[in-house]
Amino acid sequence: MSNPDLISRRQRWMAILARAERPLIEARLATVDPLPSHRRLRGPETGLVMVQGRAGGNGAPFNLGEMTVTRCTVHNEHGLTGHAYIAGRDAPKAELAAALDAALQDPDAGPRLERTVIDPLADALAAADDRLRAEAEATRVDFFTLATMRS
Amino acid sequence: MAYVAVKGGERAIDAAHDWLARERRGDPAIPALGIRQVEEQLGRAVDRVMAEGSCHDTGLAALAIKQAQGDLIEAAFLLRAYRTTLPRFASSLPVETAAMVIRRRISAIYKDLPGGQVLGPTYDYTHRLLDFSLAAERLDETEMRPPARPTDTGRRAMPRVMDLLDREGLMGAEQPGDAAPADLTREPLSFPAGRDVRLQALARGDEGFLLALGYSTQRGYGNTHPFVGEIRVGAVAVEIVPPELGFAIEIGRIDLTECEMVNQFGGSKTEPAQFTRGYGLCFGHAERKAMGMALVDRSMRASEFGEDVTAPAQDIEFVLSHSDNIEATGFVEHLKLPHYVDFQSELETIRRMRRTAGEDAAPEGEAP
Numbered sequence: 001m002s003n004p005d006l007i008s009r010r011q012r013w014m015a016i017l018a019r020a021e022r023p024l025i026e027a028r029l030a031t032v033d034p035l036p037s038h039r040r041l042r043g044p045e046t047g048l049v050m051v052q053g054r055a056g057g058n059g060a061p062f063n064l065g066e067m068t069v070t071r072c073t074v075h076n077e078h079g080l081t082g083h084a085y086i087a088g089r090d091a092p093k094a095e096l097a098a099a100l101d102a103a104l105q106d107p108d109a110g111p112r113l114e115r116t117v118i119d120p121l122a123d124a125l126a127a128a129d130d131r132l133r134a135e136a137e138a139t140r141v142d143f144f145t146l147a148t149m150r151s
Numbered sequence: 152m153a154y155v156a157v158k159g160g161e162r163a164i165d166a167a168h169d170w171l172a173r174e175r176r177g178d179p180a181i182p183a184l185g186i187r188q189v190e191e192q193l194g195r196a197v198d199r200v201m202a203e204g205s206c207h208d209t210g211l212a213a214l215a216i217k218q219a220q221g222d223l224i225e226a227a228f229l230l231r232a233y234r235t236t237l238p239r240f241a242s243s244l245p246v247e248t249a250a251m252v253i254r255r256r257i258s259a260i261y262k263d264l265p266g267g268q269v270l271g272p273t274y275d276y277t278h279r280l281l282d283f284s285l286a287a288e289r290l291d292e293t294e295m296r297p298p299a300r301p302t303d304t305g306r307r308a309m310p311r312v313m314d315l316l317d318r319e320g321l322m323g324a325e326q327p328g329d330a331a332p333a334d335l336t337r338e339p340l341s342f343p344a345g346r347d348v349r350l351q352a353l354a355r356g357d358e359g360f361l362l363a364l365g366y367s368t369q370r371g372y373g374n375t376h377p378f379v380g381e382i383r384v385g386a387v388a389v390e391i392v393p394p395e396l397g398f399a400i401e402i403g404r405i406d407l408t409e410c411e412m413v414n415q416f417g418g419s420k421t422e423p424a425q426f427t428r429g430y431g432l433c434f435g436h437a438e439r440k441a442m443g444m445a446l447v448d449r450s451m452r453a454s455e456f457g458e459d460v461t462a463p464a465q466d467i468e469f470v471l472s473h474s475d476n477i478e479a480t481g482f483v484e485h486l487k488l489p490h491y492v493d494f495q496s497e498l499e500t501i502r503r504m505r506r507t508a509g510e511d512a513a514p515e516g517e518a519p
Contacts, residue, residue, distance in 0.1 A: 066207065
């Protein structure tokens with residue numbers, strides 16, 4: 001559980017599952033064997049996270065405002081516990097993400113699930129970011145100053 | 152509260168609310184507005200309601216806007232009321248705006264800066280002419296130009312403009328630190344208020360109020376000689392450290408607008424002349440709000456820089472006591488509620504005063 005490699009892998013898939021739309025996750029899951037069955041230990045339940053910023057972007061923290069978040073904890077039939085905290089109020093997505101977090105930690109089946117479900121989602125999210133960067137790039141502007149304007 | 156409870160009127164109130172529901176729906180021959188339509192097509196209204204409602208959830212904000220018939224302060228009120236029904240799971244780590252996925256990033260002080268000027272989806276440089284093609288009944292998707300194809304997707308570094316000035320020692324540094332900030336939603340406002348409390352209050356403050364106060368500083372009521380060092384709009388990751396995990400996880404991304412103002416400061420006996428900062432940060436795409444916030448943040452730092460506090464925007468207690476439109480609307484609008492008993496006592500008092508004045512002027516007879 002506490003090995004650094006597993007922690008960084010979990011951080012990656014949790015971030016991807018938090019950002020990917022539920023239909024996209026479900027579409028990937030439709031291509032693989034059903035996930036191990038699970039029971040809910042907590043939730044899914046919706047609450048708030050207070051978002052902090054920093055004064056000047058890099059100074060002391062301040063409270064910017066809250067956001068909704070839905071969390072879920074499950075225990076699957078192989079004895080693995082999965083957690084999820086997902087921005088928004090999509091309870092089925094939080095449960096799905098928790099079930100996936102549990103299944104992905106399985107030393108045998110996990111890596112394959114990571115390749116077939118998580119990696120394609122990561123690619124789709126990266127492609128969406130690329131599209132956004134390209135749109136931003138198209139609006140890059142070179143201003144030129146008129147040196148004589150005020151002389 | 153200066154009114155007493157009244158009883159009765161339930162039937163009239165029910166009928167009034169029924170009528171409100173019909174009025175909200177409007178002409179049944181016109182299709183009803185969907186929440187997703189509001190979310191997708193009235194994004195700036197959604198952003199404003201999230202910021203002033205102090206709760207980031209586009210779907211809830213869109214619902215509130217529909218329910219309030221587009222009255223954005225009423226919508227923010229609905230969102231604030233809803234958030235009180237939810238438990239708080241955690242506080243996030245401070246968001247890293249330097250790592251923002253940029254949609255827009257401009258600087259008014261450096262023409263050529265690392266990462267460049269990116270206009271993004273902006274109303275700047277539009278001619279403010281009504282576009283009647285949007286009023287056409289037919290859908291207009293076919294007429295929009297498609298987005299740019301991802302050819303140049305190289306990740307350009309977008310360092311903060313303030314860091315460029317910082318490196319030269321020309322910019323007053325922010326006080327670093329990781330102390331847990333004060334929280335207005337947990338402890339009531341008290342004075343003197345630290346910068347953390349001030350920034351939280353401004354972030355949820357009324358956009359119109361901040362705009363007007365910021366404008367007042369430009370017109371000479373506590374001028375701070377501002378320049379827009381940088382405005383950036385885009386998505387940042389929000390991370391929390393759940394105790395059951397013990398490591399940081401990303402729970403999703405939210406859109407933020409950040410504004411850093413560069414302001415004049417002459418220096419003092421102990422410090423050389425340098426620029427000072429005003430900071431604005433808010434939910435969604437809300438440049439006017441972030442700019443107003445940055446102007447007022449800088450103005451409220453007057454005593455920190457040894458400036459005289461003479462103008463409204465520099466008066467911390469004045470600004471923070473009046474920036475919240477939910478509190479303001481509550482106190483102003485409560486005047487509509489029954490004040491019959493209070494007013495009765497006012498009537499008695501003024502009649503008595505007039506009677507006394509009449510007796511003094513004409514001791515023989517009582518005034519009518």
